[in-house]
Amino acid sequence: MICYPNAKINIGLNVVEKRPDGYHNLETIFFPIPLTDALETVHNPESKEPYLFSSSGIDIDAKPEENICIKAFELLKANYELPPVNIHLHKMIPFGAGLGGGSADGAFMLNLLKKEFELDVTEEELQELAAQLGADCAFFIKNKPSYATGIGNILQDVELDLSDYYIALIKPPIHVSTPDAYRGITPTPSSHSLTELIQLPVEQWKHHIKNDFEQSVFAKYPEIGKIKMELYEAGASYACMSGSGSSVFGLFKTEPSLNMPPSCFTWIKKL
Numbered sequence: 001m002i003c004y005p006n007a008k009i010n011i012g013l014n015v016v017e018k019r020p021d022g023y024h025n026l027e028t029i030f031f032p033i034p035l036t037d038a039l040e041t042v043h044n045p046e047s048k049e050p051y052l053f054s055s056s057g058i059d060i061d062a063k064p065e066e067n068i069c070i071k072a073f074e075l076l077k078a079n080y081e082l083p084p085v086n087i088h089l090h091k092m093i094p095f096g097a098g099l100g101g102g103s104a105d106g107a108f109m110l111n112l113l114k115k116e117f118e119l120d121v122t123e124e125e126l127q128e129l130a131a132q133l134g135a136d137c138a139f140f141i142k143n144k145p146s147y148a149t150g151i152g153n154i155l156q157d158v159e160l161d162l163s164d165y166y167i168a169l170i171k172p173p174i175h176v177s178t179p180d181a182y183r184g185i186t187p188t189p190s191s192h193s194l195t196e197l198i199q200l201p202v203e204q205w206k207h208h209i210k211n212d213f214e215q216s217v218f219a220k221y222p223e224i225g226k227i228k229m230e231l232y233e234a235g236a237s238y239a240c241m242s243g244s245g246s247s248v249f250g251l252f253k254t255e256p257s258l259n260m261p262p263s264c265f266t267w268i269k270k271l
């Protein structure tokens, strides 16, 4: 069986407070986008190993057992009977990008194994397992535009139709560490909820919807802030860094023509 784990963008992100466990409570809108990896499982009854893992595409430079797909497999196997399986990941979503690609692979792996082996596991149970893999993973079980609070794992559906827009996604060759990005922030409660602010026309979002990571990340890596400026200069209705960076996205009414350096990953698509 095959599936296509997709990336997400964060439309606004407010880091509200630091928790005693070291994590942060936040407020964000998760929006799925059609930039995908491919993940395949093949039942291999002859194998003596619980899994055989292979990968292609972008090299993520991790041992198989460090791959979040395998962490998801092991987590499910600790709770349910799983026969031997061959797993192949074709990696296309840049990582260290704030696009949640690793989290998507983990969550989709859980769903794929559930389907392949017809496991009796509810969506709620899958969400709980996913949350153990990473703060962003629970979202990818639902994979619908969502308002997220808590550490990003308390989810509420939101109506958000961006099908009139093109998205341009730019990832410079910079890896932003998520824990470092959180350390760079002074948490502040927000005065208006993002569920209210996304009701405004997209053209007004730039005056109201921000990503709290931008200030410290742009100060450390001015190139990322410059990309956001260039997206506005190219006519973006709204532009924002995704998650803790380093990718930046722009929403455009018409297909943009961009002149980004070849070292940047550039992806443009009608939503």
Ligand SMILES: C[C@](O)(CO)[C@H](O)COP(=O)(O)OP(=O)(O)OC[C@H]1O[C@@H](n2ccc(N)nc2=O)[C@H](O)[C@@H]1O
Pocket: 010, 022, 023, 024, 025, 026, 028, 098, 100, 103, 133, 134, 135, 136, 137, 150, 151, 152, 178, 179, 182, 243, 244
């Ligand atoms: C920046 C975001 O992508 C926004 O969607 C997420 O908050 C990050 O989610 P993620 O990559 O799934 O994060 P995890 O792998 O669970 O955590 C990585 C590290 O980020 C920090 N972390 C993460 C999420 C959160 N709400 N507060 C945190 O402080 C913690 O130091 C944690 O050790």
Ligand SMILES: Nc1ncnc2c1ncn2[C@@H]1O[C@H](COP(=O)(O)OP(=O)(O)OP(=O)(O)O)[C@@H](O)[C@H]1O
Pocket: 060, 061, 062, 066, 067, 068, 069, 094, 095, 096, 097, 098, 099, 100, 101, 102, 103, 105, 106, 178, 243, 245
């Ligand atoms: N399937 C996977 N996809 C991406 N990275 C993975 C995966 N499995 C393990 N990793 C490791 O996780 C690290 C990337 O995590 P990181 O959190 O930066 O990226 P991400 O989960 O793709 O997206 P985000 O930047 O939104 O959190 C890499 O160092 C990589 O070795």
